[in-house]
Amino acid sequence: MNLKDVLLFFTRPQSARLPQQVQKLKNFSEDIYSQLIAWHPDELELISFQLANVSSKRIDKAREWKGIIMSIFHESLFTLAVRKFNKTGSNALVLIRNSKMDWVFRMKDRTSIVYINGQGAARIKSDGTMVPFKRSGILGKSTNNSYGNSILSIKGNEIGEVNKFEIDAGFNQRAITVIKEFEDDGERLLFLTLALHRIAQILIK
Numbered sequence: 001m002n003l004k005d006v007l008l009f010f011t012r013p014q015s016a017r018l019p020q021q022v023q024k025l026k027n028f029s030e031d032i033y034s035q036l037i038a039w040h041p042d043e044l045e046l047i048s049f050q051l052a053n054v055s056s057k058r059i060d061k062a063r064e065w066k067g068i069i070m071s072i073f074h075e076s077l078f079t080l081a082v083r084k085f086n087k088t089g090s091n092a093l094v095l096i097r098n099s100k101m102d103w104v105f106r107m108k109d110r111t112s113i114v115y116i117n118g119q120g121a122a123r124i125k126s127d128g129t130m131v132p133f134k135r136s137g138i139l140g141k142s143t144n145n146s147y148g149n150s151i152l153s154i155k156g157n158e159i160g161e162v163n164k165f166e167i168d169a170g171f172n173q174r175a176i177t178v179i180k181e182f183e184d185d186g187e188r189l190l191f192l193t194l195a196l197h198r199i200a201q202i203l204i205k
Contacts, residue, residue, distance in 0.1 A: 018093075018106065018115075022093070022104055022115075024083075025066075025081040025082075025083060026095065028081055029080075029081040029097070032053050032066060032076075032079050033097060035053070035068060035076045036068075036079065036098060036099050037076055037077065037099070038099050039077065039098040039099045039100050041185070041188055043077070044160075044178055044195070045174065046073065046075075046174075047069065047077060047174075047176050048069070048070050048072045048173055048175055049175050049199070049202065049203065050069070050074075050172050051068065051069060051070070051203065052067060052068045052070050052076065053067055063083065063084050063085075064081075064083050064084070065082055066079065066081040066082070067079075067080050068080070070172065072172050072173075073172075074172065077098060078096050078196075079095075079096070079097045080094070080095070080200070080203065082094050082095075082200075082204050084204065088205065089205055090107065090109075091109075092107045092108075092204060093106055093107075094107065096196050096200065101117055102116070103115070103116055103193060103197075104116075105124075105200055107200075109126075110126035111123060111124065111126055112124040112197060114130070114193060114197070116193070120133055121133070121193075124142075124194070124197055127141075128141050128142035128144075128150075130142075130190070130194060138155070138156075140152065140153055140190050140193075140194050141153045141194075142194050142197070142198055145161075148164035149161045149162065149163055149177075150162040152191055152195060152198075154187050158180065159178065159179065159180050159187070160176060160177050160179050160191060161179070162176055162195050162198040162199060162202075165202045175195070175199055
């Protein structure tokens with residue numbers, strides 16, 4: 001069984017309240033979802049930290065806000081909708097959508113449950129390790145290095161990194177660097193899931 005099957009088929013359903021909460025975020029961000037361009041898997045390194053069409057300034061500690069994650073060429077790649085249950089964002093519900101898939105990260109107590117297209121797919125633990133729900137083993141891991149980058153490994157192999165976020169950068173900063181070719185679509189999906197989780201952690205603070 002390949003990595004994509006492990007992530008998407010050994011799943012569990014969402015909790016009773018979560019679908020309603022996610023649907024509210026979808027409804028909240030539907031107006032900007034229509035602005036997204038078609039997603040191409042090879043565009044990972046085009047993702048930036050820049051947000052556009054942000055509904056409420058993050059510095060205002062808004063409990064609910066939305067925006068568009070842009071490419072380095074100012075293209076609309078993902079919608080980001082956030083519901084924070086505390087001021088820091090450590091307890092939050094995050095919905096990220098592109099033209100093909102939905103990711104939901106239920107962040108709480110330094111652990112996140114990952115839902116992809118409405119099904120629970122994995123857990124990301126406080127040490128950055130991503131594990132599947134109904135099988136043993138490690139799918140991937142995010143590890144911070146001394147330069148402030150997050151090194152992303154899949155099945156023990158370093159694939160790339162989420163770059164350090166330079167808040168005062170005077171340019172549209174590239175968020176992801178890929179250092180190794182993906183073996184298959186499953187590896188790419190795992191990497192993208194870990195990367196989006198880390199980007200979300202950075203942007204919702």
